[in-house]
Amino acid sequence: MQDRITDIGPPKYDEMWPDVIKDNYGKWLYHDILEPGVLLHVSETGTKLYTVRIPGTRLMTTDQAEEYCKIADEFCDGYFRFTTRNNIEFMVTDESKLEALKKALADKGNMPLGGTGAGVTNIVHTQGWVHCHTPAIDASGVVKAVMDDLFEYWGSHKLPAQVRISLACCLNMCGAVHCSDIAILGVHRKPPVIEHSHLDKMCEIPTTIAACPTAAIKPSKEEVDGEVYKSVTVNADRCMFCGNCYTMCPAMPLADADGDGIALWVGGKVSNTRSMPKFSKLAVPFIPNEPPRWPTTVKIIRQIVEAYAADANRYERVGEWAERIGWERFFEKTGLEFSHHHIDDYRFAATTWRNSTQFKW
Amino acid sequence: MQDRITDIGPPKYDEMWPDVIKDNYGKWLYHDILEPGVLLHVSETGTKLYTVRIPGTRLMTTDQAEEYCKIADEFCDGYFRFTTRNNIEFMVTDESKLEALKKALADKGNMPLGGTGAGVTNIVHTQGWVHCHTPAIDASGVVKAVMDDLFEYWGSHKLPAQVRISLACCLNMCGAVHCSDIAILGVHRKPPVIEHSHLDKMCEIPTTIAACPTAAIKPSKEEVDGEVYKSVTVNADRCMFCGNCYTMCPAMPLADADGDGIALWVGGKVSNTRSMPKFSKLAVPFIPNEPPRWPTTVKIIRQIVEAYAADANRYERVGEWAERIGWERFFEKTGLEFSHHHIDDYRFAATTWRNSTQFKW
Amino acid sequence: MAIKHQTPMLDELEKGPWPSFVTDIKKMAEAGKEACADLLGQLELSYKDKEGHWKHGGIVGVLGYGGGVIGRYSDVPELFPGVEHFHTLRVNQPASKFYKTERLREILDIWNRRGSGMLNLHGSTGDMVLLGAFTEELEPIFGEMTSKGWDLGGSGSALRTPSCCVGKARCEWACIDTQDLCYTITQEFQDELHRPAWPYKFKFKISGCPNDCVASIARSDCSIIGTWRDDIRINAEAVAAYAGGELAANGGAHGQETKLDIQADVVDLCPTGCMAWDGKTLTINNAECTRCMHCINMMPQALRPGTDTGATILVGAKAPILEGAQLGSVIVPFMKLEEGQYGDLMDFAEKAIDWWDENGKNRERIGELIQRLGLSEFLKAVEIDPDPRHIREPRSNPYIFYKEDEVPGGFQRDIADYREKHAR
Amino acid sequence: MAIKHQTPMLDELEKGPWPSFVTDIKKMAEAGKEACADLLGQLELSYKDKEGHWKHGGIVGVLGYGGGVIGRYSDVPELFPGVEHFHTLRVNQPASKFYKTERLREILDIWNRRGSGMLNLHGSTGDMVLLGAFTEELEPIFGEMTSKGWDLGGSGSALRTPSCCVGKARCEWACIDTQDLCYTITQEFQDELHRPAWPYKFKFKISGCPNDCVASIARSDCSIIGTWRDDIRINAEAVAAYAGGELAANGGAHGQETKLDIQADVVDLCPTGCMAWDGKTLTINNAECTRCMHCINMMPQALRPGTDTGATILVGAKAPILEGAQLGSVIVPFMKLEEGQYGDLMDFAEKAIDWWDENGKNRERIGELIQRLGLSEFLKAVEIDPDPRHIREPRSNPYIFYKEDEVPGGFQRDIADYREKHAR
Numbered sequence A, B: 001m002q003d004r005i006t007d008i009g010p011p012k013y014d015e016m017w018p019d020v021i022k023d024n025y026g027k028w029l030y031h032d033i034l035e036p037g038v039l040l041h042v043s044e045t046g047t048k049l050y051t052v053r054i055p056g057t058r059l060m061t062t063d064q065a066e067e068y069c070k071i072a073d074e075f076c077d078g079y080f081r082f083t084t085r086n087n088i089e090f091m092v093t094d095e096s097k098l099e100a101l102k103k104a105l106a107d108k109g110n111m112p113l114g115g116t117g118a119g120v121t122n123i124v125h126t127q128g129w130v131h132c133h134t135p136a137i138d139a140s141g142v143v144k145a146v147m148d149d150l151f152e153y154w155g156s157h158k159l160p161a162q163v164r165i166s167l168a169c170c171l172n173m174c175g176a177v178h179c180s181d182i183a184i185l186g187v188h189r190k191p192p193v194i195e196h197s198h199l200d201k202m203c204e205i206p207t208t209i210a211a212c213p214t215a216a217i218k219p220s221k222e223e224v225d226g227e228v229y230k231s232v233t234v235n236a237d238r239c240m241f242c243g244n245c246y247t248m249c250p251a252m253p254l255a256d257a258d259g260d261g262i263a264l265w266v267g268g269k270v271s272n273t274r275s276m277p278k279f280s281k282l283a284v285p286f287i288p289n290e291p292p293r294w295p296t297t298v299k300i301i302r303q304i305v306e307a308y309a310a311d312a313n314r315y316e317r318v319g320e321w322a323e324r325i326g327w328e329r330f331f332e333k334t335g336l337e338f339s340h341h342h343i344d345d346y347r348f349a350a351t352t353w354r355n356s357t358q359f360k361w
Numbered sequence C, D: 001m002a003i004k005h006q007t008p009m010l011d012e013l014e015k016g017p018w019p020s021f022v023t024d025i026k027k028m029a030e031a032g033k034e035a036c037a038d039l040l041g042q043l044e045l046s047y048k049d050k051e052g053h054w055k056h057g058g059i060v061g062v063l064g065y066g067g068g069v070i071g072r073y074s075d076v077p078e079l080f081p082g083v084e085h086f087h088t089l090r091v092n093q094p095a096s097k098f099y100k101t102e103r104l105r106e107i108l109d110i111w112n113r114r115g116s117g118m119l120n121l122h123g124s125t126g127d128m129v130l131l132g133a134f135t136e137e138l139e140p141i142f143g144e145m146t147s148k149g150w151d152l153g154g155s156g157s158a159l160r161t162p163s164c165c166v167g168k169a170r171c172e173w174a175c176i177d178t179q180d181l182c183y184t185i186t187q188e189f190q191d192e193l194h195r196p197a198w199p200y201k202f203k204f205k206i207s208g209c210p211n212d213c214v215a216s217i218a219r220s221d222c223s224i225i226g227t228w229r230d231d232i233r234i235n236a237e238a239v240a241a242y243a244g245g246e247l248a249a250n251g252g253a254h255g256q257e258t259k260l261d262i263q264a265d266v267v268d269l270c271p272t273g274c275m276a277w278d279g280k281t282l283t284i285n286n287a288e289c290t291r292c293m294h295c296i297n298m299m300p301q302a303l304r305p306g307t308d309t310g311a312t313i314l315v316g317a318k319a320p321i322l323e324g325a326q327l328g329s330v331i332v333p334f335m336k337l338e339e340g341q342y343g344d345l346m347d348f349a350e351k352a353i354d355w356w357d358e359n360g361k362n363r364e365r366i367g368e369l370i371q372r373l374g375l376s377e378f379l380k381a382v383e384i385d386p387d388p389r390h391i392r393e394p395r396s397n398p399y400i401f402y403k404e405d406e407v408p409g410g411f412q413r414d415i416a417d418y419r420e421k422h423a424r
């Protein structure tokens, strides 16, 4: 125990750099996207660096990771990187190596170039049914189905601007889902079912009560099979299915085959480019879970992307487009239905109402 | 009692119309502001109607009202009107009468033409020390001092757009002060002083407690001169001087010579023109009461108007200007100080913070 | 008559080019009106003290009415007996404030004889405000007033006196008959105006077009604003005249010498970018127009609102007390309001007010109630389908309150069923 | 090896052009990795049930660390014993995620031998997430890992693994050294990263410029974004090349064939309108520029950020739980951050975190605490003067909380004094 190594932190970044990065660190002059998936960065030293981007599934085996290592060994002096959206980037300085690398990737079949510029890049996502305990949906499966459908936009630059799609499998939103061009969100719609016979054993009642943002949870005594237990009740009218009680107390699961599904959100962004960062807004309140390929979700996302592609100005993100044409037009052009659920009723609701006679017929 | 006439409502509007209005009701084609204070309206019947606008003080004697009646009798067949901002309008159809009317008004000395177009029109205001029980400032006196100073803008069209100034003498804001280009607001800054010996007699304690939006008021027992009274206490840390307790309970006055004064607000608008209606935003948190002519208030308002006049684009309201240049520039260009008080800390505060790296140095 | 009180501070307000209320009141004081003299005296004291000198309220009124009179007493009556009582009467103004002098004199005369002689033309809500009567005069004033055809306006937790812009009487842009609407609403609600029975005050204001010259969107629980559904009318000849510099920009609002640059001043400032100008023809893509009025304001001789007119109805505007100020929110995007055919409007108002009356807490405005219970709940109450026009943007938080009947299988579940599939 | 579980639904996810995680996992399952086979089996069951099959949490970890491991157990272990335990280890990634294959293989090797062989490259926070270990393997994995120079990242009420954009390593726009900052912060806070001691989680993310490629403004309690104070650098020759259609628009992001219309695509879309183009010269009124990056993004060969670089620091971003999502708010408009000179930043972070630690409730993020106590209170705590750059707009409500010492005479008054002037 005394030799135990702790608190060393991660390896220092520069241990992971190929020479070209060391030599040109902070010296880059400009970049140019040569074709979908291929970036050129030119340094003030004259160095030209070619980056080739392929999709990462994020959820992968060590074998798959080893595949990437092998490519990196063969073409990139044993170095490669991952992007902030889980794509994989191989870098070479020599144009002839670039062609060889591209060919090698093409031969793999599952390593298509893309993810750059005005297209759809990888979907940032979370665990889903592969690991987490609170999901309302799967993650990797939905991502696969959606990306298969949008694949033409992965390897092309034909959208008005970049479209960033994210997925989170519950309201905890482990990702920037709240600020994405299109966000896929797992939602519960039934209040927790309560295991009265075990709640007091498994959970701290006061913490559980305090966890509820709407104060829907009250302490109670419940009889189960003749025995009386200290437990809690939920006022279903006040529950908005956030799952926060379940986070604090395993005796209150929310998951339900009929209750759970997908909500779609649109028009968020993170960059400070042109317009300020924006939250995503509700587009579709609910789509049932349809494993294995979630056809309705896939279809509606395409509907949104196509309406955007057809109508937006170049260099205009989804949210900028919706705001320019007005949300009444957004719903019209995407063919989506507007419902009571789209009208905010949470804390800042009043700031989202239309305080003007300005709108379109 | 049985012959008592009630619920007859106001006289019907058309009893108050001169013939020219009756004949051209709903038939007007266009208008043209011939000079400051003189409007021309042209009807599809060919009728030309000239309107001459002079300031109303709003607070006036019956004698003064009789003066207007006399002018109306002499030039306008015995009809005239008031505007929604308390100005007075005389209407004639004949150009020669127009000249005579203008001359007559000029002779009066206190009936200067103006209030139209891109200038400063009358200040919408409230009672102040002339009638109300809750004011933090006077109304008519402040208006007089400010309008004397801005008089050049009353009779001219030299501002970038119309500038609407309003005044309310307390946070009740009896007027559209919350949506004005420039708003003058009376504010208290001391918590109510409580008359424990009489509170229970004069007020309903539960209603008084309920009136406080921040829950600063609690029931209490207080000893005064050896006698114990049911009363209330105010947690001064939670008081934001809204005066709502005093509205419900006369035993809790807020007024105080040192505590009370003026806050200035800017950039609100009501019209749906170009930009949507906007609230006014805090410009100056506090200026002491300086009767009889409120020189600091007068000076700062001029400072704002002049900065706006010098910098705004034509057709741009004060709020549109501030938003275009950014509030950091607004404070710079007007020379006003930015303080903690400008940062919102009420219900929607978080929606007013800067969630972007976009700002100017 | 000699001056009763020295008013050195107020005298400063006689200087300057803006008409002086002090000079006016002084004259009437000098002419012997004690209330005017004492009003000035008390005001001078307030200027010295930097504090007002009126007592808190006081319940006074006229028989059978719950409102229309605001009680007011001096807190220094021994110094200023003429304003010991200084109650106001709110007299319902004629819609859009045209006056026949003969009729106005009816009020002036009564007020000269029985009141202080001081008035506000007009109060912020729109009433003719008669400032300063003694309690014993209230009933006689009311009697004389009604016998001449005048009535009180509102105060307290009641309908307040509706008001409107000048509209069709003298404005080319009025899309609805503001006066007739204002008058009709006032008449329909006489009982609610005079007998407070609601959770709090309720105001109607009516503007003929989106310029909103009565500031209804900021100050009225129910704001009715004229608009249109068809195309903006274009007069090509006049467009050419503007282009040629023959007509002044913005209807002369910047001086007759200021001419219009159609591209820069009109097309580029159109908030929706739906206009185009090729130097000869001005075109408007009306489908994308939000009827903001800017272009029409800029070229009143060339452009006019369409002819399929009606109103947008917004609900909930108010001042800050208690929960913060609100602007009106779109509830009815469009309602036809042909003269005399106000059934839809009255139905709507009734539903809205009933819902508020049932659910509102004491001193809760309808706008605050909508905030508390949700815009959706209000839309359901007035039987209006949700529409993107109700909102500036859809919700961004995921906290949707589903109702049990929206979810297959409902909310009742058995933990045993769950545990059958999922071990503890 | 033969397939252990039939997965007809998952098999559908082997189709299509996007790489299939199912194919990948299947291969490893077929190669004999039981955890992979059972993971697929359990996932298939979840697809059938439309419900997940993992139990709620479970406290597991490595000695002396309070975080870095997330406990997970199957709720159907009898069916899928290979994933009965399926704990994750969050391994702190190298800043900006470059890997030397040799080093990465250290982790892959350990994980192949001792774990499920499943991983996430990377987790949403940025860690290498090793998915699926049995409890008894945790300590050995940790021992092997650290001996190779790798350490765990954060979880629980602790600092979370910081992350950053690629920055100076491969981007011409980085105004700060994102990697070095990320690494330094991670090292400075090792104790706070590994031993949860705060009210809730706390995240740092660092982007080199306002494009914010690590989405820090949406996902980090403390977001550090590179920016500059001087002028955008203009290369006039390259401007001409863009104008002449020699260079592709937006760095080729719309295809090499898409050229730039400098007026329409750059100048007209500049949000501040501070650019001008006369067909020959592009000028920028830098004083009015808000450094939004649009023009630079459009013409990477012609425009570059200035050279007086540093960072804007924003605080408080988070996901919706509990009080709704927040974006970061500007707290430090500009801070110099030359390599290795991070004292100011560390001081700032310390003050901010101390204040939060002292005042924060259990499970209250710093952004929520700022909402609860007010932005001003936070600014005072970190000793920063209020500045219009902190806000989008000044307050519009009149509810200002004055402190007693701001008001002459203070708050204490005597009702007797008041009544002396004002009768009851």
Ligand code: SRM
Residues within 6 Å of the ligand: A030, A031, A033, A039, A082, A083, A084, A085, A086, A087, A115, A116, A117, A118, A121, A122, A124, A161, A162, A164, A176, A179, A180, A181, A268, A269, A270, A271, A272, A273, A317, D096, D164, D165, D166, D167, D170, D171, D172, D173, D211, D212, D213, D214, D215, D250, D251, D253, D297, D298
């Ligand atoms: C590699 C990566 C950084 C990293 O550390 O890994 C990166 C790299 C670049 N980004 Fe990024 N961005 C990366 C994630 C992001 C993100 C974060 C995200 O999506 O989660 C954003 C914010 C997105 C948002 O606003 O929602 C982001 C917003 C931008 C922008 C702003 C675009 C806009 O108009 O809003 C630019 C500028 C541009 O593209 O013109 C940019 C530009 C660039 C440039 C051109 C920078 C450069 O000069 O090298 C790089 C290539 C762009 C490309 O792929 O088209 N990058 N970029 C990330 C690649 C993710 C991926 O695999 O797809």
Ligand code: SRM
Residues within 6 Å of the ligand: B030, B031, B033, B039, B082, B083, B084, B085, B086, B087, B115, B116, B117, B118, B121, B122, B124, B161, B162, B164, B176, B179, B180, B181, B268, B269, B270, B271, B272, B273, B317, C096, C164, C165, C166, C167, C170, C171, C172, C173, C211, C212, C213, C214, C215, C250, C251, C253, C297, C298
């Ligand atoms: C007489 C009056 C209506 C009434 O019923 O009494 C009126 C009359 C006209 N208004 Fe108004 N407005 C009147 C109060 C208002 C108000 C209400 C207020 O200020 O409290 C507003 C909303 C102000 C705001 O947004 O804060 C108002 C916003 C407008 C606008 C929109 C201007 C803008 O760009 O925002 C126009 C159009 C214009 O001026 O170009 C307009 C235009 C007009 C026109 C040109 C309409 C017409 O064709 O006749 C009238 C003459 C304008 C002028 O005086 O320059 N009127 N106008 C009111 C005169 C008040 C006064 O005595 O000064």
Ligand code: SRM
Residues within 6 Å of the ligand: B125, B126, B127, B131, B132, B133, B134, B172, B173, B174, B175, B176, B247, C070, C072, C088, C090, C120, C122, C123, C124, C125, C126, C127, C128, C129, C153, C160, C161, C201, C203, C218, C219, C220, C317, C318, C319, C320, C321, C322, C365
């Ligand atoms: C006389 C008048 C001011 C004026 O000088 O013109 C007035 C005077 C008073 N208002 Fe008002 N309000 C007057 C128009 C308004 C308006 C403007 C409007 O109606 O367009 C508003 C803002 C719009 C609104 O309704 O929100 C207004 C918002 C208030 C409020 C705050 C209400 C709120 O929900 O925020 C109060 C406080 C209250 O009701 O307790 C208030 C309360 C009062 C009281 C009754 C004082 C009180 O605390 O009880 C004032 C009596 C003063 C007096 O003794 O003369 N008054 N009040 C206006 C009525 C004259 C008339 O009938 O024409």
Ligand code: SRM
Residues within 6 Å of the ligand: A125, A126, A127, A131, A132, A133, A134, A172, A173, A174, A175, A176, A247, D070, D072, D088, D090, D120, D122, D123, D124, D125, D126, D127, D128, D129, D153, D160, D161, D201, D203, D218, D219, D220, D317, D318, D319, D320, D321, D322, D365
């Ligand atoms: C693994 C990971 C998702 C992923 O698939 O990548 C994850 C997984 C969990 N997150 Fe997360 N969060 C992960 C990144 C995030 C992010 C994104 C980020 O850090 O950039 C966010 C949004 C940003 C933020 O911090 O607000 C995020 C916001 C949450 C929240 C909501 C926090 C809030 O204040 O709103 C919770 C709920 C909680 O803490 O109780 C949460 C809770 C959880 C828990 C611990 C579930 C729970 O209720 O206790 C999940 C464990 C899943 C599992 O069993 O594997 N997770 N979580 C991410 C961490 C991997 C890594 O270390 O790299």
Ligand code: SF4
Residues within 6 Å of the ligand: A126, A127, A128, A132, A133, A134, A135, A136, A168, A169, A170, A171, A172, A173, A174
């Ligand atoms: S989003 Fe929810 S379900 Fe998905 S990984 Fe995060 S906490 Fe788990």
Ligand code: SF4
Residues within 6 Å of the ligand: A191, A192, A211, A212, A213, A214, A215, A216, A217, A234, A238, A239, A240, A241, A242, A243, A244, A245, A246
């Ligand atoms: S799901 Fe959320 S709202 Fe519903 S009871 Fe649990 S904590 Fe409360």
Ligand code: SF4
Residues within 6 Å of the ligand: B126, B127, B128, B132, B133, B134, B135, B136, B168, B169, B170, B171, B172, B173, B174
């Ligand atoms: S604003 Fe306040 S002080 Fe002025 S009249 Fe209205 S209620 Fe009275």
Ligand code: SF4
Residues within 6 Å of the ligand: B191, B192, B211, B212, B213, B214, B215, B216, B217, B234, B238, B239, B240, B241, B242, B243, B244, B245, B246
């Ligand atoms: S002034 Fe307002 S905040 Fe202060 S005690 Fe009275 S009601 Fe409460």
Ligand code: SF4
Residues within 6 Å of the ligand: C165, C166, C167, C168, C171, C172, C173, C174, C175, C207, C208, C209, C210, C211, C212, C213, C214
């Ligand atoms: S609101 Fe419209 S219709 Fe009414 S007066 Fe103003 S401009 Fe004319």
Ligand code: SF4
Residues within 6 Å of the ligand: B274, C269, C270, C271, C272, C273, C274, C275, C284, C288, C289, C290, C291, C292, C293, C294, C295, C296
């Ligand atoms: S009314 Fe407004 S939105 Fe419509 S065309 Fe004219 S300027 Fe544009």
Ligand code: SF4
Residues within 6 Å of the ligand: D165, D166, D167, D168, D171, D172, D173, D174, D175, D207, D208, D209, D210, D211, D212, D213, D214
């Ligand atoms: S945030 Fe800026 S510096 Fe960092 S990678 Fe993106 S564009 Fe480059």
Ligand code: SF4
Residues within 6 Å of the ligand: A274, D269, D270, D271, D272, D273, D274, D275, D284, D288, D289, D290, D291, D292, D293, D294, D295, D296
């Ligand atoms: S960075 Fe943005 S604001 Fe600055 S000049 Fe370029 S486009 Fe305009």
